Amino acid sequence: MKFICQTTLLSFVCATSFAVQAEDLQPKQYGDFDRYVLALSWQTGFCQAMHERNRNEPAECKIQQEQSDKRAFLTVHGLWPGLPKSVAARGVDEKRWMRYGCSTRPVPNMAEVRGSQKCQAPAPALSTDIASKLAGVMPGAGGQSCLDRYEFAKHGACFGFNPNAYFGTMVRLNNEFKQSAFGTFLAENYGKDVTRKAFNQALNKSWGNDAVKAVKLTCNGNPAYLTEMQISLDAAKINNPLNEGSFAAQKNPGNCTKQFRLDAVGY
Numbered sequence: 392m393k394f395i396c397q398t399t400l401l402s403f404v405c406a407t408s409f410a411v412q413a414e415d416l417q418p419k420q421y422g423d424f425d426r427y428v429l430a431l432s433w434q435t436g437f438c439q440a441m442h443e444r445n446r447n448e449p450a451e452c453k454i455q456q457e458q459s460d461k462r463a464f465l466t467v468h469g470l471w472p473g474l475p476k477s478v479a480a481r482g483v484d485e486k487r488w489m490r491y492g493c494s495t496r497p498v499p500n501m502a503e504v505r506g507s508q509k510c511q512a513p514a515p516a517l518s519t520d521i522a523s524k525l526a527g528v529m530p531g532a533g534g535q536s537c538l539d540r541y542e543f544a545k546h547g548a549c550f551g552f553n554p555n556a557y558f559g560t561m562v563r564l565n566n567e568f569k570q571s572a573f574g575t576f577l578a579e580n581y582g583k584d585v586t587r588k589a590f591n592q593a594l595n596k597s598w599g600n601d602a603v604k605a606v607k608l609t610c611n612g613n614p615a616y617l618t619e620m621q622i623s624l625d626a627a628k629i630n631n632p633l634n635e636g637s638f639a640a641q642k643n644p645g646n647c648t649k650q651f652r653l654d655a656v657g658y
Contacts, residue, residue: 415630416560419551421475421499426639427629429564429622430468433577434530436618436654440611451530457656461581462569464656467529467561468619469542472550473626493549501549509541515554524562560629567633571597582655584614587647598635605638608645616652621645 438452458464474488481498488495494503504512517525522533531538539558547557568574576593587608594602602622609619623639631637 414553414556414559416552416556418472421472421477421550423476424473424626426473426626427624428471428473429561429624430471430619431565431568431622432466432468432619433617433653434464434466435656436611436616436652439616439654439658440618442658443612449531449536450534451536455530455656461578462574464581465565465569465574465577467525467565468538469546470557470561470564471546492545493547494545499549501544504541504544506541510535510537512537512540512544514540515543515547515558517558518555521555521559521562525558528562528565529558564624564633571633573597577653580653582653584650584652586650588649598633598638601635601638601640604640606645607641607643608647608651610645610647610651614652615647615650616654617647 434451434455438448438455441448441452471489471492474483474485478488478495478498483495483498491503493499493501517539525532525539529538530536533539543552543554543557547554573593573596576590580589590608591603594606605623607621607623608617609621610616611618623641624637625639628637
């Protein structure tokens with residue numbers, strides 16, 4: 392992300408500007424769910440995992456460069472609505488919902504877009520302003536990767552979300568994480584090993600213990616390095632600035648154990 396706020400006052404202004412520019416996120420249908428999962432990548436770790444698995448590295452990993460502000464490596468993967476009660480009532484469980492999203496049968500029953508064919512999904516109609524902001528925090532958006540197309544087709548289209556509100560909310564939330572004490576912790580420990588205890592303490596310092604209980608971490612490699620964090624958020628509060636009441640506990644803390652690395656650029 393090119394624009395970074397440097398002081399407490401500017402951080403407030405920056406967070407406010409994002410809130411003003413992004414419309415409220417409101418589902419037009421299947422709105423009877425209680426949480427969202429905000430998926431944020433530690434981009435250097437994601438690229439490292441792609442490299443180690445001998446997969447086709449996305450273009451954004453091949454051109455990845457060092458940044459002066461290490462918070463820039465906390466990027467957006469997606470924002471995933473939880474299983475709606477009306478969909479669960481048709482026999483759909485959490486596992487099937489997370490796998491298929493909007494293409495789940497028998498409902499919502501939309502066309503499936505495969506992860507290997509992201510660019511076949513329709514392009515969401517984004518304003519120039521939101522598209523520009525999204526490109527700064529979702530490296531896989533547009534270009535050859537089409538992550539924005541895939542995420543909207545799988546997790547947004549069936550809810551009737553306004554694409555600008557959907558992606559604008561991701562941009563705002565990502566910015567709030569970066570501008571917090573937690574974001575400072577990530578920047579200060581860039582390229583270093585951290586303990587899960589210290590990681591949790593940074594979350595607690597920013598938003599309290601409920602935030603700690605809401606975060607699932609994914610690590611790869613041996614020694615382990617962070618690739619992604621999935622944060623469970625209260626759906627009723629998604630349009631409010633992050634606070635101690637924004638988070639919803641989840642049972643799975645992920646596979647990152649007592650210590651892991653916040654990977655740096657390069658293999």
